Structures are given as structure tokens and as C-alpha cells.
Amino acid sequence: MARLTPEIEPLLDAETIAGRVREMGRQISEDFGAKNLTALVVLKGSFVFAAELVRAIDLPLTVEFIGLRSYGSRTSTSGVVEITLDVKYPLNNCDVLVIEDIVDTGLTMDYLIKNLKTRLPSSIRVATLLHKPARSKVEVPIDYLGFTIPDRFVVGYGLDYEGYGRNLPYIGALVGDSKVD
Numbered sequence: 001m002a003r004l005t006p007e008i009e010p011l012l013d014a015e016t017i018a019g020r021v022r023e024m025g026r027q028i029s030e031d032f033g034a035k036n037l038t039a040l041v042v043l044k045g046s047f048v049f050a051a052e053l054v055r056a057i058d059l060p061l062t063v064e065f066i067g068l069r070s071y072g073s074r075t076s077t078s079g080v081v082e083i084t085l086d087v088k089y090p091l092n093n094c095d096v097l098v099i100e101d102i103v104d105t106g107l108t109m110d111y112l113i114k115n116l117k118t119r120l121p122s123s124i125r126v127a128t129l130l131h132k133p134a135r136s137k138v139e140v141p142i143d144y145l146g147f148t149i150p151d152r153f154v155v156g157y158g159l160d161y162e163g164y165g166r167n168l169p170y171i172g173a174l175v176g177d178s179k180v181d
Contacts, residue, residue: 008172025056045101048158106138
């Protein structure tokens, strides 16, 4: 059975995103100075953002990946966070920069930060491309923020809806989805 391609309303164009990501990279470089940084990329949605952001950071760094899931095939979080892929190397005594695509309810990031603290890093900071404050259920620290967006389900630049839209060079909202359940 063929899937219908959802209609998408552009919210942030590729040039705007690229400019903001470069600014974030400069700020992270300044803030961390000469420290060695571990960029912890939250998969899958942040892979495009993470690739651009780490290239904009002018510091020695290593990259690790962690897979988390709380959405499944829905447009609203289940509230249950599952680790689908864990880091391969210890994070103790590392300065960790968590790179996330979007923080909306805060439940996933809250879970991840608590989990990471048990691994005894020197520091944990969060960089997210998008923040949806209207959906917040838990306050989490966001040290580096790309954009604040309205309460819409968004795709593109790595974010998807049922697998669709990750390859779009911009961020857009699903048409007819002015508010997500």
C-alpha cells in the first residue's frame, strides 16, 4: 500500500538554519576553550544538525552516538523513553555536549541527562536545534538553542514523520497539524 506524502509548510529555510548553526558552533568553541569535547549525538533526528554543528566547532572533539525513542510512529511522545543504541566508550571525566534535534516536552532530555550523570562526566551541556516551549512538561537546561518554534509537528533537516522528511534541507510543519496531540 502506497503512503501519502504529507503536505509541508516551510518554517525555517536552509540558509537561516545554516547561519544559526555556525553561530552556535562559534559560541560552543568560545565556551569550551581548549577543553577536549565529546559530542554526544542523539539519533536519529539530530544527525543532520550534528554533522553541521560539529564542523562549526573549532575544538578537538570526539563524537559518540546514543539512540533514544519516545515517539514511535506517532506525532506525540509516549512519555516512555527507550535507549535503542548506547555509547561505546565511557564518558567519565569527559565534557559532554549533547546534540539534540528538538526539545518539546523535555521528558527525553531529562531522562538522558539523569542517565548521563550516572556515568560521571566532567560536565554536560545541551545543544538543540529546536525548542517547543508550549509542550514543556519538564524544565531541562538548554545551553545552546537554535530556534524556538510554535506547537507544530515539524519535519526536515533530519526530523521525520513516519520516516518521511529527514532529507529536506529546511524545516517545515505538517499542514493541517496546527496543534499536536
